Amino acid sequence: MSSLATQGEMNGHKVKSHPAPESRVGDEGTSKRNITRKGGAKGKNGGGGGGQKGRWDPTEDGSEAQARDGIADKGDPNYDSEADEHDNNYVLVSDSTVIAPNAVAGPLHTLPEFKRRLKTIIEEYFLSEDISEVLRSVKELKSPAYHYEIVKRGINMSIDAKDHERELVSKLLSDAYPDILSSREVCKGFERLFEMIDDIQLDAPNARTLVASFLARAVADEIIPPSVLRNAAFLSLGGEIVKGARRLLSRDHVLSRLEHVWGPGDGRPVEELKVAIDQLLVEYLLSRQQDEAAACVKELDCSLFHHEIVKRAVKTALDKTDDDRTAMSSLLAYLNKNEVISDEQSKKGFDRLYEANLAGPRPRHARRPELAHQVHAAGHL
Incomplete structure (x- = not known):
């Protein structure tokens, strides 16, 4: 009777004895023991049991799945469909967009x-x-x-x-x-x-x-x-x-x-600017010098108020002769061509004319679109 059995009987219990594993001797006399340890499913590197039957094996995504005796390929003659039906192993995936490591969240600059x-x-x-x-x-x-x-x-x-x-x-x-x-x-x-x-x-x-x-x-x-x-x-x-x-x-x-809370742009009152524009236009009709008129427009320093020049030029020409109206349309075309008055300001000036009801006799209104056509023909619009 072994000492283990004797100790069991002394405590009032019968203990089943287990023989110690036999030792193997290698070819070169090296002692090798076949020792089965608890939790011995882990391999020598601490991972799965290298594909052993009934043991856990890591899948490609790093998770562990229990290896099966069966064949996974349905085309294989030895494929076990019953084992495949009871496959409860899942790999979770996500359809969310992966943010690049160099992506910037929030403002680009401080x-x-x-x-x-x-x-x-x-x-x-x-x-x-x-x-x-x-x-x-x-x-x-x-x-x-x-x-x-x-x-x-x-x-x-x-x-x-x-x-x-x-x-x-x-x-x-x-x-x-x-x-x-x-x-x-x-x-x-x-x-x-x-x-x-x-x-x-x-x-x-x-x-x-x-x-x-x-x-x-x-x-x-x-x-x-x-x-x-x-x-x-x-x-x-x-x-x-x-x-x-x-x-x-x-x-x-x-x-x-x-x-016009900021005036026409150069700090002067709007009414004062309108007077200066009227004087400029009258002087032009007398001299017919387009370059001089353009210089005066620049001196006004009111680029955001140029629509008023277009509007008042048309109003001034309405009561004048055909020659004066032709001269005024030529001036507007000249100012636009030389980028003294922008397309946007020109359009705004004519839009204001069509939207407003100008005071005066009916024939005066009739000549308004006529002058607009003359300006268009001169290449202004």
């Missing part, structure tokens, strides 16, 4: 970098007056989270400039809505201005008045709703600026007034 680039874009815009180029450049920055900076920086930079630049900024904000700027982003831009208005006013004493005009113009251009001016949080930040915008919006003929 806020300081975006501000620096935006400043350059606006400076170039003040020179070129090309809104489409500004919008394209902003899109290329791929940082929509910072688009409110267009409002803040554009207005802030124009405060140190002239009314011409302020009109450019108002037009930029209007054209950027809603693709580049949402109403929420416009409001956020104004809120940032409210927060820094005290510092701005140190260098520009009229800063609050100017920002109020920008705010009223934004409402008139329908890029922010009028209800914003009654919002308690917005009013608490803007204070007198918001109240000033509300006063501007309460005046008679508000839309017409706010359309």
